[in-house]
Amino acid sequence: MNNSMHPKEILRGHVTQIVSLTDEQFDHFFSRFTLKSYKKGQAIITQGAKVEHEYFVIDGYLKTFYINDDVKMFILQFAMPTWWASDYNALYNGAKATVGVDCITDAQVLCLSNADREKICSELHEVERFFRWRTNRGYVASQKRLLSLMNNDARLRYEELMAQYPALYNTVPKHLIAAYLGVSRETLSRLYHT
Amino acid sequence: MNNSMHPKEILRGHVTQIVSLTDEQFDHFFSRFTLKSYKKGQAIITQGAKVEHEYFVIDGYLKTFYINDDVKMFILQFAMPTWWASDYNALYNGAKATVGVDCITDAQVLCLSNADREKICSELHEVERFFRWRTNRGYVASQKRLLSLMNNDARLRYEELMAQYPALYNTVPKHLIAAYLGVSRETLSRLYHT
DNA sequence: TGTTTTTTGTGATCTATGTCACATCTCAGG
DNA sequence: CCTGAGATGTGACATAGATCACAAAAAACA
Numbered sequence A, B: 001m002n003n004s005m006h007p008k009e010i011l012r013g014h015v016t017q018i019v020s021l022t023d024e025q026f027d028h029f030f031s032r033f034t035l036k037s038y039k040k041g042q043a044i045i046t047q048g049a050k051v052e053h054e055y056f057v058i059d060g061y062l063k064t065f066y067i068n069d070d071v072k073m074f075i076l077q078f079a080m081p082t083w084w085a086s087d088y089n090a091l092y093n094g095a096k097a098t099v100g101v102d103c104i105t106d107a108q109v110l111c112l113s114n115a116d117r118e119k120i121c122s123e124l125h126e127v128e129r130f131f132r133w134r135t136n137r138g139y140v141a142s143q144k145r146l147l148s149l150m151n152n153d154a155r156l157r158y159e160e161l162m163a164q165y166p167a168l169y170n171t172v173p174k175h176l177i178a179a180y181l182g183v184s185r186e187t188l189s190r191l192y193h194t
Numbered sequence C: 001t002g003t004t005t006t007t008t009g010t011g012a013t014c015t016a017t018g019t020c021a022c023a024t025c026t027c028a029g030g
Numbered sequence D: 001c002c003t004g005a006g007a008t009g010t011g012a013c014a015t016a017g018a019t020c021a022c023a024a025a026a027a028a029c030a
Helices: A007-016 A023-030 A089-095 A114-123 A125-151 A155-164 A166-170 A174-181 A185-191 B007-016 B023-030 B090-092 B116-125 B125-151 B154-164 B166-170 B175-180 B185-191
Strands: A034-039 A043-045 A052-058 A062-067 A071-078 A100-103 A107-113 B035-039 B043-045 B052-060 B061-066 B073-079 B100-103 B105-111
Touching: A007 A023, A007 A052, A007 A107, A023 A114, A023 A125, A052 A089, A052 B154, A071 A174, A071 B125, A089 B125, A100 B052, A107 A114, A114 A125, A114 B023, A114 B125, A125 B073, A125 B090, A125 B125, A155 A166, A155 A174, A155 A185, A166 A174, A166 B154, A174 A185, B007 B023, B007 B052, B007 B105, B023 B116, B052 B090, B052 B116, B073 B175, B116 B125, B125 B154, B154 B166, B154 B175, B154 B185, B175 B185
Parallel strands: none
Antiparallel strands: A034 A107, A043 A100, A052 A107, A062 A071, A062 A100, B035 B105, B043 B100, B052 B105, B061 B073, B061 B100
16 A cells, blocks of 8 residues: 555556657646545455446455346456556446446546546547557457467466466465356365365 | 348448448448358467458357367357358467467358558557457346356257357358357257257 | 268266355454 | 455366277368
8 A cells, every 4th residue: 555656647657658648648647537435345346336447556455246136246356556447338428337337445446437538539539559568468358368278277277367467476365266266165275285 | 042132232231230331431441341251160269370461250150269189169159141250369479379260151251451450440540449349248148148148058058059149050060060169969969950 | 973071969987066054263342 | 353244175076078099971183
């Protein structure tokens, strides 16, 4: 929970990796965002509710999850600083949320409405490019995960995840990691105790 | 293998669902594409090779697949007319292909190079918007599939797939459907014979 | 039209994971 | 400094689905 940089700088650094905006352009872009703080455990998007915004994580960890009829939870994404999260299906299609988003730790996020995103995308070609890039990146990551799920067993998936995001090990409870890997809590526990 | 519409009309119809282009703009857009024909079984992208293009399917069926070290195949996508296919990771990052694309049936595709896509995206804001939309759609579909894979058993996944794309049933061999669902050929066979 | 390949079905195992049932353990809050 | 809820470990057992091994249609093709 310690990040000395200002939210604005963090977003700027993130966007600048892909497109260059003048100070005025970035100010305009940034003006559409609202900074919000949430506490550990707090819900940002609730399954079944209307979805109006997407969220850029400044600080803390979020999770994007789905709970099925058997009250079993599956995690689609752990969102860490500089990641984006929302129910993009609901957001783009005006549908009710099928996935929820909430806070694993206290968190600070920049909140952008769907309408505002579309507006700045229209106003600034560069911003549109940025969002195209961002979505593409998400798509590629999602495909990779699909492959890993079909191809690898639980242990390998676990090792991959830990290799890529070691920070998760002592930040999020194991049963959430299990829900991300698509295995039961018990199986995950057995993985690293043998 | 019978599609009376001209490739150009098909692409135009597809793009127009999302953005509106003048005739001149669309002509310019279309001029970057090359029409290619492939025969059943022919490879379009080979694992390990360089990837320069993405493909818009006019006619026929493609598959996007991954073959692991045990020579086991997993199918990421069946691409049907008006769908796009490529190894987007390789394409965007200049990496070697980790997934292959080939033809399940004879096929006609419109081929667009990465460089040309970026060029027209820069030239025409509307085209950039179109590609943002397209990728977003792919992302959402991919997330949905991830969820289905974690949540549902083989039978349910099979039924979902058949409900959504009944055409697959008598177009692609069952072992490919199995490779898409992430189950063995034998298990799939048992699913609808019991 | 006869002969290879592909594709598909089915039985007999084997195995990774899920499920259920408790026992700890660890903290956050009172 | 308690105390109760959430987090974790572990045994026993159940099971979906994988694998292996053939057999036999069906399709490709020469």
